[in-house]
Amino acid sequence: MASTQTLLSPAELAYLHSSLSLTPPIRPDGRSSTQFRPLVAETGILPGTNGSARICFADGTEAIVGVKAEVERTKSALTTTEDETVHRLEGEFVEGLAGAGGNSAGNIDEEDNDGLEGQNEWVELSVEIPGYRDDDSGTVFLSALLTEALLADGNLTKKLRINTRFHWKLYLDILLISPPLSYPLPLLSLTTHLALLSTRLPRLKSEGDEDPFFDDDWAAAPYLYPRENGTSGKATLRPPISLLVMAVGNNIIFDPAKEELAVADVALAVSIGDGKDNNSNAMDTDTRNLRLLSVRTIDPPSRLTPPGVPNATNTAYGAAAGTTAQKQPEARAAESEAVEGVWKPPRGGAKPLVMAALVQKVLEKGGVTDEVLDALDAVELE
């Protein structure tokens, strides 16, 4: 998907690249380098879901996310069968085996830990983008990226645990309604964030390991991400967001449009979580505690753009047309130094320092991430 062809001429690409490399950069739509595109967001739009959200970008791209939860039996660590007695038997088998190995307690402890941790299969995320097959590499990449961020800190799966035998299975269905006009990662990530924030699971009435039954009163259903004072305040712990950030020349540009991405030197998807530190339990609700959850390089489409032809080698500008001497079949000419103002698709990668600077910029205190989270806070949850 990152390699979506852009229909820009080499001259346009060269112009875009040089205007984006200026300090400060001049973006085609007049935004500042850290400014996001304006968007309209609402939550709780789908009554049949546990949580939902819709975000509409000013350019008309729109995404809907629905979160559905189902109660599922927890599979034992060893066997696929769900029968409890078999589970016990297998458990003893393990014990016996480990006992022969010397120590059995360690194994059992571990299993208990696993139970508390929650499992990654409990969350299933699917992305659908019109015009792309659902096994298209771009779609798969996006859903892997979003899943990875969600599961990175293990907090979400922990919340899905009901008791040792049952858990919630969470289905996140991400639907892009319009064909993607730009790389849809920020849109999908922000919509998912809002949908998860508005997700509620029915209140559990049963206790312990008995078969779960739930409170019918939807108003009493707690939020998946709990709020400060009951149901009204801000969420204390929030789902992660993934931001798209790219570098051109010496500039770092957030939320690039498709045209801007077409001249990117490097593009990164950075996922950030916002939660309390596991070590220090000091709950300071005013300052965020950002956490870096994942970083992925996005293959910038700039590598697949057509190169420009410098005047020196352009026969239309009086360059010697007949380099006919070089007609050996392997002679690949057109290898030349970069010429100012002539577009040349970037080769190679990015310096590690540039990559570090991109991540640094995202994580900056009081920077763009804070701004985005503040803006998302302001979205009225149903």
Added chain:
Amino acid sequence: MADRRRINGPAGATLPPVYLNEDAQPSDDSKISRTRAANAIRKLYLKTGVTPSASGSAYLEIEAPGGGAVSGLKLSCTVHGPRSLPRSTPFSPHIILSTHVKYAPFATKQRHGYLRDPMERDLGTHLEAALRGAIIADRWPKSGVDVIISIIEGDQDRQTSKSQELGSWETMNALAGCITVASAALADAGIDCVDTIAGGVAALVKDAGDNNSPRIVIDPIPLEHEKILSACCVAYLPTRDEVTNLWFKGDLPASDMELYTQLVETGIQAAKSANLVLVECLHETMG
């Protein structure tokens, strides 16, 4: 999405029986401990030209640590092309790169089907991003090249009876191996590359037993450590000092940028070590 053209094995998990080796010392812990230095990668074996019918090919093997408790990584990569594109493809001034990464059905404890699952496709996308930066695409207009990697043996612990799914940490090791082996195969096929690209993995781990603070190690094996806090896989071009693909995963406080930078630096170190083997192998190829 069941594959109906083949006879498929049973759906779901299949667990091979684990027999206790009589000679084996009853280890008091299922974990093995890391014996390598923190900045040493496992031994690599790399050879090009293993598949004569392909334009280029390479085979990579990473030694299995801990006396067979963990299987090593075995990868075979074939490169087909440059070849003409199918007629339906639009004109391209560049070579069109396509990458396939597939676990063999028997590569890991959990059997893999014949169709690529999302994890394998994701690996393919990562590999594509890594290689796209390395090849000089405009040398070969109107043509395509296919890089196909089969993971013959996955890097997975064999002994624990727990049926764990393929963890993401092993995936990173596999990706680093894929990048290195694909680089050798591309050079063997004579596709123009700006540099020899190699992959490396570094991780922030917490070791069992000691109460030390987490440390950064190269080429981590999940079984050797109590817990992996975060890891990153880097595709690195050594002469240009450039990174074409970076994949970081884990949970790091944002205030600790130092740790992140250090982790990436260590990943680059790992890639440099792998690159030494790659360069040696390419020299051998030329005789």
Added chain:
Amino acid sequence: MSTLAIPGQLLGSAAKFQPGPGTHIHESNLYSSLLGSVVITQPAKAPGPTKRLNKIINTTTTPAELPTISVSRSGVSEKQRETLPEVGNIVLCRVIRITPGQAVVAILICGDTVLDAEWQGLIRAQDVRATEKDRVKIYESFRPGDIVRAEVISLGDQANYYLSTARNELGVIIASSEAGNAMYPVNWKEYRDPETGLSEPRKVAKPY
């Protein structure tokens, strides 16, 4: 001089050498982009001594006078590197089918290299010969099965390379008659069957 190079190996400054096949420029240095042996070709004409030394001499050597450095696989490994037809190359091809407007050919040999992959080419009626282009009839120039020497004039569209035979030494070099016998050329537009004695029209390549 024959040293080995691996991709990314520094070969020299771009000011001293001209980039040849298998090399690329990065930050005004030449690097290898292939695995192979380094070949340095001196320019065909050694830069002759300037006669009028008292005049202002252009001290900066023009690129044409620089030796070309290239990396090639040939000679080191028996495996032939895949090549692509390129604009200006002379190729040998077989005619697959003809229509009134064009002949569709399969490119077999590019320069001295036999191609592994199947590349398709197109000789349009206006590219068959240099003169009287509007009187060209494809079926009087080529027949399916002919072997044609042609020049690549364009990379063309997604499917075809565009070829031309609009030079004396380009055209049909091997042809067989309707009876199936190998024919010999008699003039610039005819081939003759030695057994039946019948002539068939072709765009005949001038023998070297």
